[in-house]
Amino acid sequence: MKKRAVVCNSRDNVATVLEDIKKGSLITVNIEKRSIEIKIENDIKLGHKFALKYINKGDQIIKYGESIGTATSEIKKGEWVHIHNLESNRGRGDIERGIK
Amino acid sequence: MKREFLGYVRDNGLVGTRNYVGIMSTVVCANEVARAIKNNVKGCMLITHHQGCCQTPPDLKIITDSLISLAKNPNLAAILLVSLGCEGTDTDRIEKEITAFGKPVKKIVIQKVGGSINAISKGSVIAEQLLSKISSCKREKVDISRLIVGVKCGSSDATSGLASNPATGAAVDILVKYGGSVIFGETTEFIGAEQILTKRASSKRVSKRIYEIVNGMEKRAKTMGVDMRQGQPTPGNIAGGLSSIEEKSLGAIVKSGSCQIEDVLDYSEILGNRKGLYIKDTPGREPDALTGFVIGGASVVLFTTGRGAPQGHPVAPIIKICGNPQTVDNLGVHIDIDVSSILTENSSIKESGEKIFREIIDVASGKKVKAEICNYNETMDIWVKGPVI
Numbered sequence: 001m002k003k004r005a006v007v008c009n010s011r012d013n014v015a016t017v018l019e020d021i022k023k024g025s026l027i028t029v030n031i032e033k034r035s036i037e038i039k040i041e042n043d044i045k046l047g048h049k050f051a052l053k054y055i056n057k058g059d060q061i062i063k064y065g066e067s068i069g070t071a072t073s074e075i076k077k078g079e080w081v082h083i084h085n086l087e088s089n090r091g092r093g094d095i096e097r098g099i100k
Numbered sequence: 101m102k103r104e105f106l107g108y109v110r111d112n113g114l115v116g117t118r119n120y121v122g123i124m125s126t127v128v129c130a131n132e133v134a135r136a137i138k139n140n141v142k143g144c145m146l147i148t149h150h151q152g153c154c155q156t157p158p159d160l161k162i163i164t165d166s167l168i169s170l171a172k173n174p175n176l177a178a179i180l181l182v183s184l185g186c187e188g189t190d191t192d193r194i195e196k197e198i199t200a201f202g203k204p205v206k207k208i209v210i211q212k213v214g215g216s217i218n219a220i221s222k223g224s225v226i227a228e229q230l231l232s233k234i235s236s237c238k239r240e241k242v243d244i245s246r247l248i249v250g251v252k253c254g255s256s257d258a259t260s261g262l263a264s265n266p267a268t269g270a271a272v273d274i275l276v277k278y279g280g281s282v283i284f285g286e287t288t289e290f291i292g293a294e295q296i297l298t299k300r301a302s303s304k305r306v307s308k309r310i311y312e313i314v315n316g317m318e319k320r321a322k323t324m325g326v327d328m329r330q331g332q333p334t335p336g337n338i339a340g341g342l343s344s345i346e347e348k349s350l351g352a353i354v355k356s357g358s359c360q361i362e363d364v365l366d367y368s369e370i371l372g373n374r375k376g377l378y379i380k381d382t383p384g385r386e387p388d389a390l391t392g393f394v395i396g397g398a399s400v401v402l403f404t405t406g407r408g409a410p411q412g413h414p415v416a417p418i419i420k421i422c423g424n425p426q427t428v429d430n431l432g433v434h435i436d437i438d439v440s441s442i443l444t445e446n447s448s449i450k451e452s453g454e455k456i457f458r459e460i461i462d463v464a465s466g467k468k469v470k471a472e473i474c475n476y477n478e479t480m481d482i483w484v485k486g487p488v489i
Contacts (some may be wrong), residue, residue, distance in 0.1 A: 088292075088344035
């Protein structure tokens with residue numbers, strides 16, 4: 001069966017979708033030898049991410065086994081993860097200047 | 101796998117994949133004359149940029165050094181320098197160093213020959229003579245170990261990190277295993293992934309140098325006092341699913357494969373006869389980064405894309421590799437290698453890497469890439485760090 005989403009590393013808390021996915025779809029993802037089913041909470045476009053589990057505000061978002069940023073709000077399992085709820089930890093001239 | 105290609109072996113031993121006369125503007129103010137000369141003589145390539153005047157001495161030195169290194173690229177068999185006459189670029193040093201390198205070089209100075217129309221006319225005659233001289237160069241069989249390949253990603257999306265970049269990394273590993281040379285860069289796109297790259301450094305000095313160039317790039321971005329997101333990752337990257345520079349970087353560095361990183365090259369530095377995998381300190385933007393690899397001596401460049409970047413480069417053929425099935429459908433006119441089956445049919449990354457390697461051999465031997473066929477080859481610039489004053 002064609003994979004509809006991929007998890008890059010077993011430490012990741014997000015998966016990347018490989019086709020446009022509709023809200024309410026049930027997606028099966030493989031994490032090492034386990035296989036889990038997740039209900040998708042938003043329409044998600046090819047290449048975008050959803051949460052594999054509940055993520056607290058302030059938690060690190062992990063992809064490729066590494067941090068790709070910090071959650072700016074709580075994120076539900078199956079919810080779309082992108083710039084509306086993830087901020088980068090790097091290149092932040094705003095933080096350095098005390099604007100944010 | 102076949103390990104030989106048909107290249108142009110130059111007197112100094114470097115091997116080209118193309119045989120051009122480079123019409124090289126030495127300052128932004130000479131670009132239009134250079135373009136007119138190039139349009140008059142078939143077989144010339146246009147080398148322009150926005151630099152060369154009203155800049156600080158460190159940048160003027162980078163520009164002069166970069167033009168010298170670029171002129172040494174083995175795809176260029178002869179050079180015509182087009183100068184205005186009052187620029188900050190050291191055109192005498194450029195002419196002297198290219199001559200010392202053993203490459204035919206001529207110079208036309210717009211202010212000395214009576215203005216643009218005279219410069220175009222006289223320059224075109226010189227370009228015709230240079231072209232006629234180099235057109236008898238013939239391709240011969242050479243081992244892949246004599247090829248220098250650049251690696252770049254552009255208009256990336258989330259498929260880049262999952263398909264085209266890992267496949268390109270597999271091709272890079274084959275090249276290095278066979279004794280070839282590879283240059284990658286885009287220092288901005290190491291931010292958030294430097295802890296992985298530095299583990300592959302050949303020494304503590306090289307590891308330290310990688311941290312230094314990343315810190316330098318991030319520091320320059322932060323001086324603007326804003327979140328650099330929108331600049332990096334770009335709006336297109338973001339639309340394609342990349343949420344932060346860290347995510348973009350982690351997906352980007354896999355295009356360099358898994359081999360040891362021998363050293364870090366400065367922007368204007370030439371690789372010469374050194375073998376293996378090297379980093380060149382460049383920004384992520386295409387015109388500046390591609391020029392950086394060609395300055396290093398790359399005579400072919402691998403370029404992965406998710407959303408579909410059209411541009412080539414005047415000096416080297418750019419091979420476009422795409423893993424996004426929607427982009428392959430929509431922008432096939434700009435894609436040389438489709439690796440989307442990694443995502444749609446679970447094809448192996450190793451097989452796609454071998455497919456890319458075979459294409460390198462073909463393109464190095466003369467097969468035209470899409471950017472050459474579409475005649476989209478003049479987008480280039482030279483990267484400077486200081487202000488225009």
